[in-house]
Amino acid sequence: MRTLLQHIDTLEKKERYTLARLLGFQDPQKATAKDIASRMSSYVGVELIFSQCNPDEISILQLLAANDIHFRDIEHNLHIPIHQIEKTAQLLASKSIVYILKNRQLLSNKLDKICLYSELRHMLHPIDTQTLYQYCNEIIKHITSNTSSTARKAPISDSASNFLKLCIQRGCIVSVKYAIKTLGIIKAHNVLNELTINNCIRIFHKISTHFSGIIIVHPDYIQIKNESKNIHVHNHFMALIAMLKAYDCISSKGLFLTQEGNLRKSDIDKITKALHAVSIQTTGKPLTSAQITQLALYLLSITNSLSVTTTNVNSTLKHLQKVLLHPHQITHMIIQVAGKENNPLFPNPLPVNNDIIKSVVRIIKKYTNKTLDTYILIHFLESLPEIFSESIQEIDDYYENVRINVLTAINFLCAIGIIEIINNAIQFSDIGKIIFQQEKKSSQMTARAIYINPDFSLVIPYHEIPSDISYILLVFTDITSTDVTIHAKISKISILNAIKRGMNPEIFISVLKEYAKNQLPQNIRFQLDEWIEHTPSVTIKRGVILNSDKKEFIDELSHSLPKGAIVERISNNHIIISESALDTVIKFAQKKDVVMTIMLNKE
Numbered sequence: 353m354r355t356l357l358q359h360i361d362t363l364e365k366k367e368r369y370t371l372a373r374l375l376g377f378q379d380p381q382k383a384t385a386k387d388i389a390s391r392m393s394s395y396v397g398v399e400l401i402f403s404q405c406n407p408d409e410i411s412i413l414q415l416l417a418a419n420d421i422h423f424r425d426i427e428h429n430l431h432i433p434i435h436q437i438e439k440t441a442q443l444l445a446s447k448s449i450v451y452i453l454k455n456r457q458l459l460s461n462k463l464d465k466i467c468l469y470s471e472l473r474h475m476l477h478p479i480d481t482q483t484l485y486q487y488c489n490e491i492i493k494h495i496t497s498n499t500s501s502t503a504r505k506a507p508i509s510d511s512a513s514n515f516l517k518l519c520i521q522r523g524c525i526v527s528v529k530y531a532i533k534t535l536g537i538i539k540a541h542n543v544l545n546e547l548t549i550n551n552c553i554r555i556f557h558k559i560s561t562h563f564s565g566i567i568i569v570h571p572d573y574i575q576i577k578n579e580s581k582n583i584h585v586h587n588h589f590m591a592l593i594a595m596l597k598a599y600d601c602i603s604s605k606g607l608f609l610t611q612e613g614n615l616r617k618s619d620i621d622k623i624t625k626a627l628h629a630v631s632i633q634t635t636g637k638p639l640t641s642a643q644i645t646q647l648a649l650y651l652l653s654i655t656n657s658l659s660v661t662t663t664n665v666n667s668t669l670k671h672l673q674k675v676l677l678h679p680h681q682i683t684h685m686i687i688q689v690a691g692k693e694n695n696p697l698f699p700n701p702l703p704v705n706n707d708i709i710k711s712v713v714r715i716i717k718k719y720t721n722k723t724l725d726t727y728i729l730i731h732f733l734e735s736l737p738e739i740f741s742e743s744i745q746e747i748d749d750y751y752e753n754v755r756i757n758v759l760t761a762i763n764f765l766c767a768i769g770i771i772e773i774i775n776n777a778i779q780f781s782d783i784g785k786i787i788f789q790q791e792k793k794s795s796q797m798t799a800r801a802i803y804i805n806p807d808f809s810l811v812i813p814y815h816e817i818p819s820d821i822s823y824i825l826l827v828f829t830d831i832t833s834t835d836v837t838i839h840a841k842i843s844k845i846s847i848l849n850a851i852k853r854g855m856n857p858e859i860f861i862s863v864l865k866e867y868a869k870n871q872l873p874q875n876i877r878f879q880l881d882e883w884i885e886h887t888p889s890v891t892i893k894r895g896v897i898l899n900s901d902k903k904e905f906i907d908e909l910s911h912s913l914p915k916g917a918i919v920e921r922i923s924n925n926h927i928i929i930s931e932s933a934l935d936t937v938i939k940f941a942q943k944k945d946v947v948m949t950i951m952l953n954k955e
Contacts, residue, residue: 354451405447422462478556481740487525490571494572515543518534523729524733528544564747585633589826590630590631597648599667602665603667620645634702639767692706716779721778783819800869811838824863828846829846847883905946917936
C-alpha cells in the first residue's frame with residue numbers, strides 16, 4: 353500500500369510546488385514533503401484539493417470513499433465506458449488523490465484498481481440527506497428545550513471560540529469553504545483541528561455533483577442569545593386601518609396614472625398625508641410613512657379592492673362589505689394571498705413569499721415564545737435537508753436567503769397584527785390566536801378603559817383592549833397621535849367615510865356605550881344624525897352616453913340590457929351605459945339594423 357507521503361516524495365519539483373501553492377503555503381518552494389502531506393490530509397487540505405474535481409471525478413470519489421475499486425466495478429455502477437474511467441483516474445492521480453494499481457490478468461484494463469490514499473480516506477466523512485436531517489433535528493431539539501446544557505465543555509482558544517460563535521450566528525451549519533474564506537487557509541487549518549479534537553464541531557462531506565465540506569456545531573456548544581428588552585410590539589389591526597384610510601382618500605380624491613403608467617406622485621402624497629398619524633412597528637424600526645402608504649395600497653390590491661384602467665386606479669369595498677366589521681376575516685384573507693402574484697404597481701414594502709409565511713406560522717405554532725434568531729435557525733435547519741441534494745445552492749448562501757426571508761415574513765406578520773413581540777420573544781397576538789384557532793373568540797374586556805371627552809376626542813389604551821374593539825373605534829374616527837395610548841377624534845368626515853364604506857355607525861355607538869369609562873356626551877347621537885342627514889352625497893362614475901333619435905329604441909334597450917349595464921337614463925333620447933356593457937349594446941344595436949356611430953375619443 354502506497355502512502356501519501358511516499359507519493360509526494362516522488363513528485364517532480366514543479367508538481368510539488370503546484371500542490372504546495374494550492375494548499376496555501378506562504379513559500380511553496382520551502383514546503384517539505386512531510387508538510388505537504390500533513391496539510392493535505394487535513395479537513396482544509398481535503399477541501400482545497402477535492403473541490404477542484406469535476407463531476408466525473410466526484411462520481412468516482414463517491415465510490416472510493418468506502419473502498420478502493422476496480423475499473424469494471426466503476427463501469428457497472430456508473431455506466432461509464434472504460435476509456436473514460438481510465439482518463440478520469442489519470443486526472444485524479446495527477447491531483448495526488450489516488451494511485452492506480454495495474455492488473456494484466458486480462459487483455460483489457462478492467463481489473464485495474466483505483467486506490468484512494470488512506471490518509472485522505474481517513475478524513476472523508478460522507479453525509480446523506482437522512483443523516484443531515486437527524487443532526488438538524490438534534491440541534492432544533494436542543495435550542496427549543498427550556499433546559500440548559502450541563503455537559504462539560506472543553507477549554508478552547510479565543511480564535512476557535514470566536515469562529516464557533518460565528519458558526520452559530522450563521523445557522524450552526526457552515527461550509528469548510530466559509531471557514532477558509534473567513535479565517536484564511538493556515539488559521540482555518542488550526543482552528544478546525546482544535547474544534548474537532550475538542551468535539552465542538554463535526555465535519556462531514558457532501559459528495560454529489562460537487563464536493564463540499566460541512567461543519568456542524570455540536571448542540572452542547574449552541575447558545576442563542578436572548579437579550580431581554582422591555583418592549584411590547586403589537587400593531588393590532590393598524591394595517592387594516594391604514595388600508596381603509598387609503599381607500600377613503602382614493603375614492604374621494606382619486607388616484608391617477610402618469611403617461612408612463614406610474615402612480616401619480618401628488619396622489620400618493622395625498623394618501624401618505626392622510627395616513628400621517630398611523631404608526632406600524634416591526635422587529636426592528638417602525639415602517640416609514642412611505643412604507644405604510646405602500647403597505648396600505650398592497651393590502652387593497654391583494655383584497656381585489658383596486659382596479660387599474662389606462663388613466664386611473666378605481667377602488668371599491670363592495671365585495672368586502674359583509675366582513676368590513678370582522679377584521680379577523682379580512683386578515684385571514686390577506687394571509688392566504690400575501691406573497692402571491694400581484695399587480696407590480698402595488699408592491700409589498702415587506703416582500704414575502706407565501707410558502708415562507710405558512711412555514712413561519714407553523715413554526716410559531718409549534719415553538720412559541722422564541723426569539724427571532726431562533727425562528728430563523730429552526731426554519732434553516734428544517735428546510736436544509738430538503739435542498740441538500742440541489743447542486744446549485746451553497747449552504748452559506750442558503751442561510752443568508754433564509755435569514756432575509758424569515759425576517760421579512762415575521763415583519764409582515766407583525767405589521768398586520770398576527771404576532772406580537774414581548775421582551776424580545778415572539779408569539780401569536782390575540783388576532784393570531786383567533787385566526788389560527790388557538791382561541792375561539794376575542795378576549796373580553798373586564799373593565800371600561802376608553803375615555804371620551806366632550807369635544808368628541810377619544811383616549812384609547814391600545815394594549816389594554818382587544819384588537820377588534822380598537823378596530824371598531826378607529827374605523828369611525830380620525831387618529832391624531834399614537835403611542836402607548838392612541839388619541840383619536842370623532843369627526844364629520846370620519847363618520848361619513850365609515851358609512852360610505854358600508855359600516856353601520858350603530859355598532860360604533862354600542863362599543864362606546866359598553867367600554868367608555870365616562871358617560872357619552874349627550875349630544876353625540878344628535879350630532880351623528882345631523883352629519884348623516886345634512887351632508888350631500890356625490891358619486892362620480894365613468895360611463896358612455898348613448899344618444900338615439902328614436903325614443904322607442906332607448907325604451908327597448910332599457911328593458912333588454914342586463915342589470916348593472918345601465919347607469920342612468922337622463923332623457924327620452926339619452927342613456928348612460930357602463931363601459932363594460934359597451935360590447936353588449938353594440939351587438940344589440942346590430943341585431944336591430946340601426947345606423948350606428950361610435951365616438952369614444954378622449955378629447
